[in-house]
Amino acid sequence: MSGSGYRPAFSEAFNPDSLPILDPISPIEDVSEEWAWGGARGRGVRVGIIDSGVEEGHRMVGPVDGWLAASMAAGDVRLSSQPHEDAMGHGTACAGIVRSHAPDCELYSIRVLGPGASTGEAFIAGLRWAIENGMHVCNLSLGTTKKAYYAALHELADLAYFRNVILVTAANNFPISSFPCEYASVISVAAHEGRDPETYYYNPMPPVEFGAPGINVRVAWRGGGTSLVTGNSFAAPHVTGFVARLLEKHPDLTSFQVKSVLRALAANMRREEL
Amino acid sequence: MGDRSLDELLASANETIAAQSRELERLQADAALVERFREALRVAATGAAVGSPVSHTRLLEMVVETAVHIISANAGALLLLDEESDELVFAVAVGGKSEEVKSFRVPLGHGVAGLVAASGQPMAIAGTDSVETAQEIAEGIGYQPRSVLCVPLFYGGEVVGVLELLDKLDAEAFYPDDIGALSLFANQAAVAIAQSKAHQGALGILRSALVGLGEDAGELREVVREVATDIEGDEAHRQEIELARLVHEVASRGPEERAACKAILRALAAYVSSPAGTRTGNVG
Numbered sequence: 357m358s359g360s361g362y363r364p365a366f367s368e369a370f371n372p373d374s375l376p377i378l379d380p381i382s383p384i385e386d387v388s389e390e391w392a393w394g395g396a397r398g399r400g401v402r403v404g405i406i407d408s409g410v411e412e413g414h415r416m417v418g419p420v421d422g423w424l425a426a427s428m429a430a431g432d433v434r435l436s437s438q439p440h441e442d443a444m445g446h447g448t449a450c451a452g453i454v455r456s457h458a459p460d461c462e463l464y465s466i467r468v469l470g471p472g473a474s475t476g477e478a479f480i481a482g483l484r485w486a487i488e489n490g491m492h493v494c495n496l497s498l499g500t501t502k503k504a505y506y507a508a509l510h511e512l513a514d515l516a517y518f519r520n521v522i523l524v525t526a527a528n529n530f531p532i533s534s535f536p537c538e539y540a541s542v543i544s545v546a547a548h549e550g551r552d553p554e555t556y557y558y559n560p561m562p563p564v565e566f567g568a569p570g571i572n573v574r575v576a577w578r579g580g581g582t583s584l585v586t587g588n589s590f591a592a593p594h595v596t597g598f599v600a601r602l603l604e605k606h607p608d609l610t611s612f613q614v615k616s617v618l619r620a621l622a623a624n625m626r627r628e629e630l
Numbered sequence: 631m632g633d634r635s636l637d638e639l640l641a642s643a644n645e646t647i648a649a650q651s652r653e654l655e656r657l658q659a660d661a662a663l664v665e666r667f668r669e670a671l672r673v674a675a676t677g678a679a680v681g682s683p684v685s686h687t688r689l690l691e692m693v694v695e696t697a698v699h700i701i702s703a704n705a706g707a708l709l710l711l712d713e714e715s716d717e718l719v720f721a722v723a724v725g726g727k728s729e730e731v732k733s734f735r736v737p738l739g740h741g742v743a744g745l746v747a748a749s750g751q752p753m754a755i756a757g758t759d760s761v762e763t764a765q766e767i768a769e770g771i772g773y774q775p776r777s778v779l780c781v782p783l784f785y786g787g788e789v790v791g792v793l794e795l796l797d798k799l800d801a802e803a804f805y806p807d808d809i810g811a812l813s814l815f816a817n818q819a820a821v822a823i824a825q826s827k828a829h830q831g832a833l834g835i836l837r838s839a840l841v842g843l844g845e846d847a848g849e850l851r852e853v854v855r856e857v858a859t860d861i862e863g864d865e866a867h868r869q870e871i872e873l874a875r876l877v878h879e880v881a882s883r884g885p886e887e888r889a890a891c892k893a894i895l896r897a898l899a900a901y902v903s904s905p906a907g908t909r910t911g912n913v914g
Contacts, residue, residue, distance in 0.1 A: 443745075471737040471740045498748075501784065501788065502787070572803060583756070586754040587809075
């Protein structure tokens with residue numbers, strides 16, 4: 357076998373001639389908020405809001421940079437890049453929270469919930485579009501409990517992970533098995549009762565790894581209004597916003613590095629001992 | 631103590647004793663009621679094979695009534711998923727102008743109820759500036775709620791409907807704890823509804839719906855009382871239960887008795903279901 361040129365599958369990547377040389381980052385525990393996202397506003401970072409649509413021009417949301425709506429037509433998924441409305445307010449709420457953390461990010465409304473959509477197929481089509489069309493981070497304050505979609509969603513979550521498209525998902529509000537929030541390849545978030553939007557925690561007992569405000573919080577809603585809401589849906593967009601800021605300063609971070617940085621900067625980290 | 635006469639002390643002691651015995655009586659009444667409920671459930675379980683003591687619609691109403699009562703809401707509604715059309719169909723509503731909601735439909739993904747059904751995520755909202763947000767509820771119930779709590783009904787890992795409560799009493803919004811409590815209740819209710827749909831006898835099923843709420847039996851007293859009254863008031867049902875008891879008595883004697891009982895009843899069933907003109911005298 358020696359000298360024959362044969363290599364096991366995937367081993368070419370580690371050939372000394374083609375081995376990529378990596379830029380170092382600080383030892384992970386030395387990461388500071390200043391290093392991670394100090395002064396960042398999410399500029400140049402494309403954020404996909406995979407939800408019920410986003411109301412463009414809402415005072416808490418501002419402009420929407422791109423559109424995709426997945427809907428069902430005669431059993432098939434149809435994609436449209438025409439601007440659309442928010443079917444109920446949920447997507448606008450998530451977009452407003454992301455915007456509050458990353459005012460300069462590019463928001464993309466990827467509508468998979470609403471009349472004519474709201475199927476596993478529409479959800480999968482919207483998520484695939486996001487991964488394949490340049491989103492850097494996606495907010496998924498939704499999921500499915502249908503086992504039929506487990507494999508397809510798992511495959512997409514892994515694809516996103518390998519392409520460094522960060523998927524931030526809301527844990528289900530009720531302890532029932534749902535996807536994609538339970539996959540190791542996504543960042544899963546649940547609500548804590550705190551009010552400070554910058555305070556988030558790391559949970560060393562996955563599947564839910566992070567906690568952010570999401571209980572009785574005031575959020576943007578459709579029709580230019582606001583609503584007082586409770587749910588993990590409204591916790592995830594905080595983390596999406598942090599990731600948008602982080603990726604502005606460090607666009608080459610991998611999925612696992614992003615998660616490590618988030619953990620290092622969690623409010624329950626004993627940073628004074630560093 | 632020196633300021634009070636012996637008479638006063640005695641009177642006070644008597645008062646305490648009287649209060650305690652009133653409390654004791656109340657507790658005994660509760661215990662008796664719980665016992666009565668247990669008996670009703672036992673009878674219903676026996677009678678489940680021959681008849682449903684509570685109609686499916688009544689069961690749905692009871693689910694919403696119980697939820698409204700436990701969570702302290704002004705009104706509530708239950709919507710079931712029509713998988714053919716991917717729409718939620720208003721099944722029952724309590725409070726509001728509930729008689730107007732029949733056959734109202736909400737597309738999946740539309741409004742709070744549609745979103746909860748589509749996402750499987752419970753949701754609480756309040757203080758909504760936009761009247762459109764809860765439009766499907768406003769139309770269905772006949773008024774605009776200030777606060778909404780909506781949870782999915784899961785059965786076999788799939789969403790089969792949603793339970794929606796409107797206007798938390800004496801508060802601006804539903805409490806976070808309400809979400810957990812109602813979700814738990816909804817899951818119990820979903821099992822009951824699915825089983826009732828499968829004609830397995832609604833009362834035996836209500837038991838499973840209420841298992842998770844066992845510690846709050848006092849809370850459910852009104853519902854329980856209604857159920858018990860429903861059962862006792864229905865003469866036809868009482869006779870069916872009597873039949874079931876007889877079958878049970880015979881069948882419990884052994885396999886031969888069971889086989890004989892089955893053969894006789896099967897022949898009788900075949901006899902009564904055949905056209906009258908073709909009936910023969912032979913039922914053996």
